Amino acid sequence: MSAVAANGLVKHFSPDIRAVDGIDLDIPEGQVFGFLGQNGSGKTTTVRMLTTLLRPTAGTARVGGIDVLADPDRVRKLVGVALQEVGLDDLQTGREQLSLQSRLFGISSGETRRRVDHLLEIVSLTDAADRPVKGYSGGMKRRLDLACALVHEPRIIFLDEPTTGLDPVTRDQVWRYVEELNRDGVTFFLTTQYLEEADRLCHDIAIMDRGRIVAKGSPAELKSSIGTDAITVLFASDDDAQRADSRIRQLPGIDSTALAGREVVAYLRNGASAVAGIVLALNDAGLTVSELRLAQATLDDVFLRATGHHLEVDKRVEVAAVAGGAA
Numbered sequence: 001m002s003a004v005a006a007n008g009l010v011k012h013f014s015p016d017i018r019a020v021d022g023i024d025l026d027i028p029e030g031q032v033f034g035f036l037g038q039n040g041s042g043k044t045t046t047v048r049m050l051t052t053l054l055r056p057t058a059g060t061a062r063v064g065g066i067d068v069l070a071d072p073d074r075v076r077k078l079v080g081v082a083l084q085e086v087g088l089d090d091l092q093t094g095r096e097q098l099s100l101q102s103r104l105f106g107i108s109s110g111e112t113r114r115r116v117d118h119l120l121e122i123v124s125l126t127d128a129a130d131r132p133v134k135g136y137s138g139g140m141k142r143r144l145d146l147a148c149a150l151v152h153e154p155r156i157i158f159l160d161e162p163t164t165g166l167d168p169v170t171r172d173q174v175w176r177y178v179e180e181l182n183r184d185g186v187t188f189f190l191t192t193q194y195l196e197e198a199d200r201l202c203h204d205i206a207i208m209d210r211g212r213i214v215a216k217g218s219p220a221e222l223k224s225s226i227g228t229d230a231i232t233v234l235f236a237s238d239d240d241a242q243r244a245d246s247r248i249r250q251l252p253g254i255d256s257t258a259l260a261g262r263e264v265v266a267y268l269r270n271g272a273s274a275v276a277g278i279v280l281a282l283n284d285a286g287l288t289v290s291e292l293r294l295a296q297a298t299l300d301d302v303f304l305r306a307t308g309h310h311l312e313v314d315k316r317v318e319v320a321a322v323a324g325g326a327a
């Protein structure tokens with residue numbers, strides 16, 4: 001049975017805001033599934049529909065085999081959700097929040113104490129457990145929210161950017177816990193901006209762009225679909241890059257190229273043997289190369305190919321600025 005299945009799922013907030021524009025999903029039980037996409041691509045909206053927090057405009061979805069529209073209460077009992085916007089009560093302590101959450105799911109007080117202690121340990125909040133949440137840092141709140149999503153030991157867990165804003169050590173702890181639960185068969189649906197983490201941890205990923213899925217598969221499949229190597233060439237201007245792109249594309253052995261601002265990336269099987277040919281061809285065309293890099297293709301390359309822009313966190317602002325400038 002699929003843990004999560006969606007068919008033609010749509011959410012339009014208005015005729016102009018097509019947040020999710022017809023997506024299909026089929027996530028087997030026991031997977032760690034990564035949902036990637038830049039700001040505003042529709043990730044959170046999808047998570048909210050799948051977890052019954054938002055009514056789809058069209059389409060159907062089943063979670064744990066249960067229709068989200070027909071039986072939302074059963075879906076809610078089955079899933080754990082940690083949304084991007086942390087929803088915590090500032091006046092309570094961390095321990096109180098977790099305990100309350102546990103009791104709301106009908107878990108006994110003895111079992112609640114055991115689980116709460118364990119979860120506080122996992123998210124490194126044992127020392128802060130008895131302080132009011134209003135004194136927590138952003139990262140601490142996020143960790144507490146994550147623990148709240150896990151307290152009823154759900155079989156399907158949705159985590160919307162669970163590690164954004166966490167320091168690297170805590171991020172690793174969170175992933176270790178995800179892996180540990182996944183070994184016990186828990187399915188994860190997670191969104192993340194960290195492509196390396198998605199590459200390492202997710203069995204399958206989907207890349208969202210403007211409300212649609214533009215690429216889907218295992219990280220290895222996706223990377224090999226564009227070629228094993230990536231040669232990135234940087235130019236002095238967008239114009240030069242554009243001219244270079246059409247030149248490089250015609251060279252033998254090049255599978256495909258992607259153009260992003262002043263940068264052209266060529267995907268191919270045997271990068272080392274092609275470098276000289278590229279440099280010569282560009283030289284002939286009177287194009288000056290500012291920088292050239294040869295590396296193995298990564299998920300960022302897959303992302304760039306599928307969407308025409310990078311996803312890396314530090315480049316998000318740049319992408320937004322470019323989009324704003326063009327409008």
Ligand SMILES: Nc1ncnc2c1ncn2[C@@H]1O[C@H](COP(=O)(O)OP(=O)(O)OP(=O)(O)O)[C@@H](O)[C@H]1O
Nearest residue numbers: 013017019037038039040041042043044045046084
């Ligand atoms: N309640 C709402 N009313 C109107 N528009 C909305 C609403 N929620 C989301 N949107 C719009 O829908 C689009 C998708 O938003 P969503 O939050 O799903 O994106 P996201 O991929 O999660 O982005 P981010 O990476 O920033 O979290 C955006 O254009 C957003 O502005």
Ligand SMILES: [Mg+2]
Nearest residue numbers: 043044045084
């Ligand atoms: Mg979001």
